[in-house]
Amino acid sequence: MIKKRIMLTFICLLTGCVLIVACRKNDKKEQENTSEITVSPTVTPTKAAEDTKDYTGESDTKDTGDQTGSETETDYVSEKEAVKFIQDITGERGYYFELLDDNLSIGDSTYYIYQISEGDSSIEPNVLVDKVSGELLCYYPDGSTGPFSEHPLYTEPVTDEDSKTSGGKEFTQEDALAQLSKVPLKELGLSEKLTEYNIEFDDWPTNIEGTECYGINVYSGAGDKRINKGNFYVATDGSVMYKHDSELDVFVEIKAQ
Numbered sequence: 272m273i274k275k276r277i278m279l280t281f282i283c284l285l286t287g288c289v290l291i292v293a294c295r296k297n298d299k300k301e302q303e304n305t306s307e308i309t310v311s312p313t314v315t316p317t318k319a320a321e322d323t324k325d326y327t328g329e330s331d332t333k334d335t336g337d338q339t340g341s342e343t344e345t346d347y348v349s350e351k352e353a354v355k356f357i358q359d360i361t362g363e364r365g366y367y368f369e370l371l372d373d374n375l376s377i378g379d380s381t382y383y384i385y386q387i388s389e390g391d392s393s394i395e396p397n398v399l400v401d402k403v404s405g406e407l408l409c410y411y412p413d414g415s416t417g418p419f420s421e422h423p424l425y426t427e428p429v430t431d432e433d434s435k436t437s438g439g440k441e442f443t444q445e446d447a448l449a450q451l452s453k454v455p456l457k458e459l460g461l462s463e464k465l466t467e468y469n470i471e472f473d474d475w476p477t478n479i480e481g482t483e484c485y486g487i488n489v490y491s492g493a494g495d496k497r498i499n500k501g502n503f504y505v506a507t508d509g510s511v512m513y514k515h516d517s518e519l520d521v522f523v524e525i526k527a528q
Contacts (some may be wrong), residue, residue, distance in 0.1 A: 312436065316510065325477060335401065345403060353383045353400040356407060361387065361424040361478055371397065377416065384410060390520055394424060426481050444472045447485040447505035451512060454525055460501060461489070468500060479522050483507045 285298035348356075352369050372384040382399040399408040399416060419425055452465045461468070473486030484504035490497050502515040504522065514523040 347402045348383075348400065348405050350383065352405065353385070353402075356400055356405050357385060357387070357398055360407065360419070361422075366394075367423075370503060375399070382408070382410075389391075396422065398422065418487060424478065424481070426478055426483060442507060442509045444485050444487075446509065447507075448487055449501055450485060451505055451511055454512070459503070463491075465489065469497070477504055479504055479513055482511060484511075484513065 347525065350370060350373065357368060358366075365386040369386045369388065370383060371386055372382075375382045375384050377399075381402045383402060385398045385400065387394045387398060387431075396412070396417075397410040398419070399410045400406070409417040409419055409421050411417065416517070417518065448465065448470060451459070456462065459465075469490040469492075471488045471490065474490070475486075476483040477486050478484070484506050487503045488501045491500050492498055502517075503525070504513040504515070506512070513522040514525055515521075516523050
């Protein structure tokens with residue numbers, strides 16, 4: 272009886288050991304299977320990711336054009352340009368141009384107002400210069416305006432035909448000097464022939480009583496000893512000649528002999 276109990280106990284213990292070993296093997300196998308399985312995270316594309324594109328090429332935005340260039344600013348005539356417009360018609364020598372107003376409005380136009388002076392005397396009327404077109408107008412004391420052709424300093428633009436004598440030859444500065452040389456020395460106020468003096472021509476024509484003239488300056492000596500002997504003016508078409516009286520500051524017409 273005792274042997275049977277011992278045998279039964281032994282069998283139970285043996286069975287328990289077998290079961291424990293089997294459970295341990297199953298746990299180890301489950302751990303190995305778990306370590307071999309890797310879970311890859313699932314990435315869901317978002318709108319921000321979809322918008323991350325290479326925009327180095329053409330943009331998908333519609334071209335609306337250059338909106339800033341649709342409206343351009345008006346290019347106004349500068350004060351310097353305005354004076355040049357007046358000088359081109361009246362001549363540069365001896366005149367002073369004073370800006371009286373830089374923003375006179377008449378109708379839809381805006382003007383500069385200039386006063387022209389020669390010495391201490393102003394020459395009426397004043398001159399308007401359109402700040403957009405550069406057009407010149409006379410501006411009278413009563414506020415009325417008129418074409419610049421009414422101004423006493425107005426001269427018709429010189430054309431190639433106007434600057435030529437009969438026969439089609441252009442009347443040059445040298446021609447003007449040759450014509451002046453024919454005038455008696457007494458009339459010129461000189462003691463020697465023009466060929467005995469140093470002659471210098473002005474770089475610009477001078478407007479005298481509405482006539483464009485070459486300026487001819489006569490000097491004796493040279494360097495520090497150079498002395499001005501007279502300033503003479505011959506029309507660019509040879510029609511008239513003048514001498515400048517420095518004492519009276521006037522132009523005296525030279526009568527051809």
